[in-house]
Amino acid sequence: MATQAERNLALCKDVFDIQTELALGIVDQAMFVKAASKLPDFFAPSFALTMGPGLGDAKAVTFREMTQIVHPIFESVKNKKVEHDCSVLNNDKIRALAHFTSVFVDAWGREVPGTDKLYSFEHIVAFDAATGKITEWSQTWDLVDWSHSCAKRDAVNDAEIFGRNRQLYYDIMGAWAAGEFDAKFGESSRAELAAKLFADDFTLDPRYPSTYRRDARDALYDGPDGYLRWCDSFARTFATPDYAVRDTYPGEHGEVWAVGYYTPTDVTSNRATPFRVEFIHRVGFDARGECVFFKMYDGPQAIHLDALGAPTDDAVPPMIPTPPRPTLDVEKDFQKALALFELDRRQWASGAYAARDRDEALAAIAEVWDPECVVDVRYPSRCSTNLNAVLRGHEGVRRWCAVLSGYDFPGFRVCRTARGPDGDVIARLAFNAKVKATKASMDERQDCFVRVVASRRTGRLTHCVVHWGPGKVAEDAALVPNASLPGRFFVVVHRPVGEAEASEWWRATAAALKDPAALRETFERRYELGYYNHHFLPEKAGDPNAPVLCLWESAKSVSVDEFRSFIDGADGPFPNGEFVNEVHSVSAGLPGKCVDSAASYRWNLPATGFIAPADPWHARPMPTATRGSRFWVRHRFKSEDDRAEFWQSAAAFTAADWKEFAIANHAAGYHNPVFAPAAEDDGDVFCVWECVDPTRTVEQFAEYVDGPASRTKLLKHFVNECHACDPNVGIWPDAKFAKPTGGAMLTIKQTPEAAMAAATSRATAA
Numbered sequence: 001m002a003t004q005a006e007r008n009l010a011l012c013k014d015v016f017d018i019q020t021e022l023a024l025g026i027v028d029q030a031m032f033v034k035a036a037s038k039l040p041d042f043f044a045p046s047f048a049l050t051m052g053p054g055l056g057d058a059k060a061v062t063f064r065e066m067t068q069i070v071h072p073i074f075e076s077v078k079n080k081k082v083e084h085d086c087s088v089l090n091n092d093k094i095r096a097l098a099h100f101t102s103v104f105v106d107a108w109g110r111e112v113p114g115t116d117k118l119y120s121f122e123h124i125v126a127f128d129a130a131t132g133k134i135t136e137w138s139q140t141w142d143l144v145d146w147s148h149s150c151a152k153r154d155a156v157n158d159a160e161i162f163g164r165n166r167q168l169y170y171d172i173m174g175a176w177a178a179g180e181f182d183a184k185f186g187e188s189s190r191a192e193l194a195a196k197l198f199a200d201d202f203t204l205d206p207r208y209p210s211t212y213r214r215d216a217r218d219a220l221y222d223g224p225d226g227y228l229r230w231c232d233s234f235a236r237t238f239a240t241p242d243y244a245v246r247d248t249y250p251g252e253h254g255e256v257w258a259v260g261y262y263t264p265t266d267v268t269s270n271r272a273t274p275f276r277v278e279f280i281h282r283v284g285f286d287a288r289g290e291c292v293f294f295k296m297y298d299g300p301q302a303i304h305l306d307a308l309g310a311p312t313d314d315a316v317p318p319m320i321p322t323p324p325r326p327t328l329d330v331e332k333d334f335q336k337a338l339a340l341f342e343l344d345r346r347q348w349a350s351g352a353y354a355a356r357d358r359d360e361a362l363a364a365i366a367e368v369w370d371p372e373c374v375v376d377v378r379y380p381s382r383c384s385t386n387l388n389a390v391l392r393g394h395e396g397v398r399r400w401c402a403v404l405s406g407y408d409f410p411g412f413r414v415c416r417t418a419r420g421p422d423g424d425v426i427a428r429l430a431f432n433a434k435v436k437a438t439k440a441s442m443d444e445r446q447d448c449f450v451r452v453v454a455s456r457r458t459g460r461l462t463h464c465v466v467h468w469g470p471g472k473v474a475e476d477a478a479l480v481p482n483a484s485l486p487g488r489f490f491v492v493v494h495r496p497v498g499e500a501e502a503s504e505w506w507r508a509t510a511a512a513l514k515d516p517a518a519l520r521e522t523f524e525r526r527y528e529l530g531y532y533n534h535h536f537l538p539e540k541a542g543d544p545n546a547p548v549l550c551l552w553e554s555a556k557s558v559s560v561d562e563f564r565s566f567i568d569g570a571d572g573p574f575p576n577g578e579f580v581n582e583v584h585s586v587s588a589g590l591p592g593k594c595v596d597s598a599a600s601y602r603w604n605l606p607a608t609g610f611i612a613p614a615d616p617w618h619a620r621p622m623p624t625a626t627r628g629s630r631f632w633v634r635h636r637f638k639s640e641d642d643r644a645e646f647w648q649s650a651a652a653f654t655a656a657d658w659k660e661f662a663i664a665n666h667a668a669g670y671h672n673p674v675f676a677p678a679a680e681d682d683g684d685v686f687c688v689w690e691c692v693d694p695t696r697t698v699e700q701f702a703e704y705v706d707g708p709a710s711r712t713k714l715l716k717h718f719v720n721e722c723h724a725c726d727p728n729v730g731i732w733p734d735a736k737f738a739k740p741t742g743g744a745m746l747t748i749k750q751t752p753e754a755a756m757a758a759a760t761s762r763a764t765a766a
Contacts, residue, residue, distance in 0.1 A: 003091075004091045004092075004129060005088045005090070005091050006088075007127075007132060008088070008091075008092070008093075008094050008125075008127040008132065009086060009087075009088055009094055011042060011127065011132055011134075012086045012094040012096055012125050012127075013086050014042070015039065015042050015125075015134075016084040016086060016096055016098065018035075018038050018039060019035075019039075019082070019084075019098070020082045020083070020084060022034050022035055022038070023079045023082050023100070024079050024080070024081075024082060025078065025079065026076070026077070026078045026105060026109065027071075027074045027075055027076065027077045027078075027079065028075065028076075029071070032067045032070075032071050035067065036063070036064070036067060039063065040063040040064075042133065042134055043063045043066075043133060043134045043137075044128060044131070044133040044134060044135050045062065046060045046061065046062060047060070047061065047066075047133075047134055047135050047136060047137060048060065048061075048126075048135065048136040048137070048138075049061050049066055049069065049136075049137050049138075049410065049411075050137070050138040050139065050140070051069065051070060051073060051139055051411075052073075052139075052140065052141075052143055053138075053140060054143075055073050055143075055413060056069040056070060056073060056410075056411040056413060057410075057411075058408070058410030058411055058432075059408070059410070060408070060410070061410045061411070061432070062441075064443070065410055065411065065432050065441070065445075066137070068411065068432060068445040069410065069411030069432065069445075072252075072413075072415070072430065075253070076104060076105050076106070076107070076153065076253060077102050077103075077104055077105070078102060078103050078104075078105050078111065079100050079101070079102045080101045080102060080103065081100070081101035082098065082099070082100050082101075083098070083099045084096055084097065084098040084099070085097050089124070091129070092126050092127060092129065093124055093125065093126045093127075093136075094124075094125045094127070095122070095123070095124055095125075096122075096123040096125060097120065097121070097122055097123075098120070098121045098123065099118055099119075099120050099121075100118070100119045100120075100121070101116075101117075101118055101119075102115075102116075102117070102119055103115050103116040103117075104149050104150070104152065104153040105153070106153060106156045106157050106160075106161060106253075106254070107157050107161045107253040107254035107255075107287070108161060108287040109287065110156075112149070112152050112153045112156055113152070114149075114152050115149040115152055115153065117145070117149070119141060119142075119145070119146065120141060120142070121139055121140070121141045122139070122140050122141065123137070123138065123139050124136070124138040125137055125138075154252075157250065157252075157253055157254040158250040158254070161253075161254030162250040162254045162255075162256065164285075164289065165254050165255065165256050165283070165284075165285045166248050166256050168197070168285055168289055168291065169248065169256045169258060169281075169283050169291075170245075170248075171197065172197055172283075172291060172294075173245060173258075175193060175197070176231065177243070180193055181193065181194065181227070181228060181231040182231065182235060183232060190228060191224070191225070191228065194224035194225070194227055194228050195224045197224075197290065197291055198223070198224040198227050198290060198291045199286055199288075199290035199291060199292045200223060200224070201222075201223070201292060202222065202223055202224060202226065202227065202290070202291055202292055202293065202294070203220050203221070203222050203226070203292075203293050203294075204220065204221040204222075204226055204227055204230050204293075204294045204295075204296075205220055205221075205293070205294070205295045205296065205470045206221070206230065206296045206470065207219070207220070207470035207471070207473045208296075208298055208302065208305075208380075208470065208473065209306070209379075209380040209381070209382070209473055209476075210305075210306040210380075211306060211659050211662055211663065212306050212307070212308075212309035212310055212311070212663060213237065213306060213309060214656060214659060215656055216233045216237065218473075218655075227294075236267070237266065237267065237268075237309070238264040238265065238266060238267065239264070239265040239267050240262040240263070240264050240265075241263075242261075242262060242263050242276075243260070243261075243262040244260050244261060244262070245258050245259070245260040245281075246259050246260050246261070246421045247259055247420075247421045249418035249419075249420075249426065250418070251282060251415075251416055251418075251428065252415055252416055252428075253284070254284075254285070255282060255283060255284040255285075256281070256282070256283045256284075256285075257280060257281070257282055257418065257426070257428070257449075258280065258281040258283065259278070259279075259280055259420060259421060259426070260278070260279055260281075261276040261277060261278045261279065262276065262277055262279070263275070263276050263277070264277060264305065264308065265308075265748075266308035266309050268309065269308060269309060269310070270749060271308045271316065271747040271748070271749060272308070272747060272748040272749075273301070273304060273305070273308065273319065273747065273748070274319060274321070274745040274746060274747060274748050275301060275319075275321040275322075275745065276301065277298065277299060277301040277302050277305065278298075278299035278301060278322075278465070278467070279296060279297065279298055279299060279302075279467070280296075280297040280299075280426075280449045280467045281294065281295070281296060281297070282294075282295040282297065282428070283295070295469065295470060296470065297448065297449050297467035297468065297469055297470075298467060298468075299322065299465055299467050300322055300376040300377065300378040300379070300390075300465055300466065300467075301321060301322050303378045303379065303380050304317070304319045304320075306380065307319075307747075308747065310666060311663055311666055311667035312666065312667055312669070312692075314666075314669060314692045314737055315666045315671075315692075315736060315737065316747055317624065317735075317736075317738045318624075318738055318739075318740050318741045318744030318745075319744055319745050319746070319747060320389070320390060320741070320743055320744050320745075321743075321745060322374075322376045322390065322465055323374045323376075323390065323463075325422045325424065325453050325463050326453060326455070326462060326463060327422070329455050329456055329457050329462070330422070330423040330453055330454070330455070330456060331423065331453075331454035331455065331456045331459075332423060332456065334419045334423075334425070336454065336459075337423070337424075337425050337452070337453070337454040338417060338425055340368060340452075340454050340459070340460070340461055341417070341425045341427065341450075341452055341454075341461070342414075343367075343368055344368045344369075344452075344461060345414060347364055347365075347367070347368055348401060348404075349412070351405075352364035353365055353397065353398065353401035354401045354402060354404070354405040354614035354615075355614070356614060356615075358398070358615065358618075361398055361401070361614075361615075362394050362395075362398060365394045365397045365398060365401075366394055368460060368461055369394060369397050369460055369461050369462075370455050370458050370460040370461060370462040371393055371394060371458075372392070372393060372462070373392070373393060373394075373396070373397065373460070373461060373462050373463065373464070374390060374391070374392055374396075374462070374463050374464070375390070375391040375392070375396050375397055375400055375464045375465075376390050376391070376464070376465045376466070377391070377400060377464075377465075377466040378390070379466075379468050379472060381475070381476055381479070381607070382476050383476050383479055383480055383605065383606050383607040384476070384479055384606070384607035384611070384621070385621040385622045385623050385624075385734050386399075386403050386607075386611060386612065386619055386620070386621050386622065387399070387400065387403055387622075388621075388622045388623075388624070388734075389622055390743075395618070398615065398618070399612075399615075399618060399619045401614065402612040402614040402615035402616075402618065402619035403611055403612045403619050405612060405613055405614035405615075406435060406436050406437060406608075406610065406611035406612050406613055406614075407433055407434060407435055407436065408433075408434040408436060409431040409432065409433060409434075410431070410432045410434070411430070411431055411432050411445075412429070412430075412431040413429070413430055413431070414427055414428075414429055415427075415428040415429065415430050415447075416428055420451055422453065423453060424451045424452060424453045424463075425450075425451070425452050425453075425454075426449060426450070426451050427449065427450050427451075427452075428447060428448070428449050429447060429448055429449075429450060430445060430446070430447040431445070431446055431447070432445055432446065433446050433475070433478070434478075435478045435479055435608070435611070436610075436613070437481070437555065437608040437610035437611060437613075438478060438479065438480065438481050438482060438608055439482070440477070440478035440479075440482060441478065442471065442472075442474045442475060442478055443474070444471040444474060445471070446469055446471045446472060447469040447471070448466055448467060448468045448469050448472070449466070449467040449469075450464065450465075450466050450467075451464070451465050451466075451467070452464045476607070479607035479608060479611065480605050480606070480607060480608065481553065481608055485557045486557060486585060486587075486679055487554060487557040487558045487559060487560075487562075487563070487585055488553060488554055488556075488557055488586075489551065489552070489553055489554075489585070489586035489605060489676065490551070490552045490553075490554070490560075490563050490567075490583055490584065490585055490586060491549070491550070491551055491552075491583075491584045491586060491676050491678065491686045492549070492550045492551075492552060492567060492581050492582065492583050492584070493547055493548075493549055493581075493582040493584075493634070494547060494548040494549075494550065494573075494574065494579040494580070494581055494582075495547045495579060495580050495582065496544055496545060496546070496547075496578065496579055496580075497577065497578060497579060497580055498544075499544040499545065500544075501544075501576070501577070501578040502544035502545070502578055502579065503544040504578065505574065505576075505578040505579070506541065506542045506543075506544065510542070513729070520617050523616075523617055524616070524617060525571060526571060527609075527610075527616050527617075529566065529571060530554055530555035530556060531552060531553070531554055531555070531563075531566055531571075532552065532553045532554075532555070532608075532609030532610060533550060533551075533552055533573075533609075533731065534551045534552065534553060534606045534609060534731070535549070535550060535551040535606075535674070535688065535730075535731050535732065535733060536548065536550050536730050536731040537549045537550065537630070537632050537688065537725045537726075537730050537731075537732070538725070538726045538729060538730060539723045539724055539725070539726065540724070540726050541726040541728065541729035541730075547723065548579070549632045549686065549688075549723070550573075551606070551674065551676065552567070553606075553608065553609050553610075555610050559585075560583055560584075560585050563583055563585070564581065564583050567581045567583060568581055584678035584679070584680065584683060584684070584686070585678065585679040585680075586605070586676045586677065586678065586679060587676075587677040587678065587679040587683070604672070604673065604674055604675035604676070605674065605675075605676065606621075606674075606733070607621075609621075621734075623732060623733060623734040623735065624734055624735045624738040624739070624741070625732075625735055625738065625739045626690055626732070626735035626736075626737055626738065626739065627692070627694060627735075627737055627738065627739040627740075628669075628690055628691045628692040628693055628694050628696070628735075628737045629690070629691045629693060629694050629695070629696045629701075629724070629725070629727065630688065630689065630690050630691070630724075630725035630727070630730075630732060631688070631689045631690075631691070631698060631701050631722055631723060631724055631725060632686065632687065632688050632689070632722075632723050632725060633686070633687045633688075633689065633705060633720055633721065633722050633723070634684050634685075634686055634720075634721040634723075635684055635685040635686070635687065635715065635718035635719075635720055635721075636684050636718055636719045636720075636721065637684070637717060637718060637719075638717060638718065638719055642717035642718070643717070645717060646714060646717040646718075649714060650714065661711055664709075664710065664711035665711050665712075666736065668704070668709070668711065669691055669692040669693060669737075670689060670690065670691055670692075670704065671689065671690040671691075671736035671737065672687055672688070672689050672690075673688055673689075673690065673733035673734065673736070674686075674687060674688035674733055675687050685718070688725075688733055689701070689705075690733070690735060690736055690737060691704075691737075692737040694727070697724075698722050698723065698724045701722055701724075702720060702722040705720045705722065706720055
């Protein structure tokens with residue numbers, strides 16, 4: 001019988017035999033697809049990865065994530081000969097030496113002179129004693145020699161291939177600006193032009209969260225026809241007469257990075273943003289000169305784009321611009337600015353910015369960031385408001401990094417940097433992303449562009465914006481605790497046991513609300529216990545006869561009895577029994593056989609409250625305040641037939657259907673941010689609503705939810721028990737009908753004539 005070491009040695013040889021077979025030729029996506037068909041069974045579901053080191057390290061990755069990390073490291077290398085030798089280190093680990101006779105190739109597949117060499121790699125592979133699966137993969141090699149070859153390849157791509165690709169990019173943008181892709185240009189003519197400029201396997205990726213654009217920005221646009229569909233959709237939506245490309249820069253493998261801006265006018269509502277929206281394009285071409293991908297990275301100002309299409313002015317939030325980049329106090333020496341950016345990445349990666357000791361974290365931040373710095377990382381989220389504002393100063397950087405501490409970023413790497421048009425450092429970052437609290441990963445490898453400016457006066461970073469990649473649209477689903485796990489969210493209806501007890505509790509609570517230190521102590525104690533209060537919605541604060549609705553989250557799945565022990569206990573909100581706590585676990589999916597639609601309902605629950613473990617108190621959500629009124633509702637099914645019919649109808653709804661419901665409600669002046677069905681077989685449904693009218697009474701609201709309108713037709717199955725929310729005391733969801741805030745700007749309302757004139761004009765983008 002083979003020993004453990006002999007078994008591991010045989011398995012390791014099998015892995016490297018397969019790798020040797022697959023690795024010959026140019027490393028490309030097809031090679032990794034083949035590897036994914038033969039190698040995953042050798043690996044544990046999650047294993048440690050070291051590449052380089054420093055090129056793609058992670059404590060825990062799946063095989064799929066490993067391929068996403070490794071592919072860009074070895075892309076565009078042609079392997080001519082591969083040899084390997086495996087030997088036993090100990091019972092658990094095997095050492096494998098792999099020797100690759102390889103040459104780097106440029107983006108057109110041509111061999112790069114001076115890179116044809118023998119590259120040797122040392123692998124330390126650890127195996128699980130019981131299962132024989134790989135639990136650790138460490139791959140190291142001579143990074144100096146490797147980097148020199150990479151630099152030679154990049155020089156060829158930048159000098160020869162980028163120049164041609166830049167002109168091709170301008171050809172596309174110039175044709176678009178001239179209207180040559182418009183339907184009025186003639187279907188056959190524009191189709192012929194698209195076929196000339198775009199490859200058959202071309203993909204345009206404009207994905208960005210939206211409600212009022214329906215599905216226009218939810219999809220990829222494939223092939224030359226896909227580009228034309230995108231042009232049609234954009235033309236039906238926006239006029240952009242000042243659209244401008246400011247400059248272009250060489251990205252990886254000869255691709256084009258383009259930086260620009262536009263001031264969009266919605267051609268249906270005639271609303272325009274009161275400031276420019278910045279963008280970055282990332283565009284790649286094949287050797288024939290046909291465009292193969294076109295990715296769009298909107299700046300943080302784009303968080304307001306969707307609202308231009310809102311059905312009423314009431315649903316347009318206060319628009320906060322990104323503070324302008326400094327123009328005078330800018331470090332002109334790009335190498336100094338780049339060194340600061342690299343120091344910032346190292347400090348963040350070391351965990352210094354997210355140290356639990358707040359003073360220690362702020363001291364590390366002060367080494368790199370200006371005291372008056374501006375950081376804008378905003379991105380539209382249906383469920384999270386932790387980074388919903390322009391962040392300022394060292395405290396702002398701390399908040400950002402505290403939220404980032406709630407993620408793992410396996411395979412994080414800075415792909416490339418360039419000097420931007422404002423003396424800024426432009427860097428593309430690539431990474432996998434996993435939310436620690438929900439244990440949910442975004443399947444797609446993520447990327448973004450960061451633009452930072454350094455101050456010449458202080459020698460610190462002073463301005464930063466992030467252009468998130470299209471793949472970030474998957475983040476909301478990862479932020480909400482897994483819908484397949486029950487016992488994460490709980491709805492609690494708190495009812496007073498008596499006037500005297502409730503009155504005393506409200507007196508004590510009023511005093512606590514004026515004591516930030518006491519509030520923080522209570523918050524942090526419950527956080528450490530694993531409980532987070534998302535919403536606290538008293539019907540009327542101080543009223544000893546009024547109920548309260550709360551939404552809680554548990555850091556792990558617990559039973560109703562376990563949660564009740566907390567909520568009724570000494571660390572709960574009513575330690576002396578002043579209120580009776582009616583506890584309902586929120587359904588992990590739709591009741592019965594409708595679990596496939598659970599993801600739709602995750603939109604109506606908040607992101608996990610355990611997203612910022614480094615500093616949960618200071619990085620709490622930042623919901624906007626409403627200028628209207630709020631209500632909570634307990635929907636009781638009229639009968640079992642109504643229950644079955646409601647869930648059957650709900651299960652058939654698509655994401656697009658739920659958007660239509662939201663749009664119709666917003667048009668009527670209502671918003672439904674929370675939908676929480678109880679998990680019991682005979683459970684009710686609990687909702688939170690917002691109304692734009694601050695004077696709306698609970699009786700008037702009840703008429704709306706009980707009414708015959710199509711947007712509330714599903715509510716016919718319920719007896720709707722409606723309650724007002726106190727307008728002054730509570731923890732509320734983010735507002736749809738937000739109050740004006742300092743620094744906000746109003747949309748520019750164009751006349752229909754001006755909007756149409758803008759729609760038929762377009763600045764030359766080239």
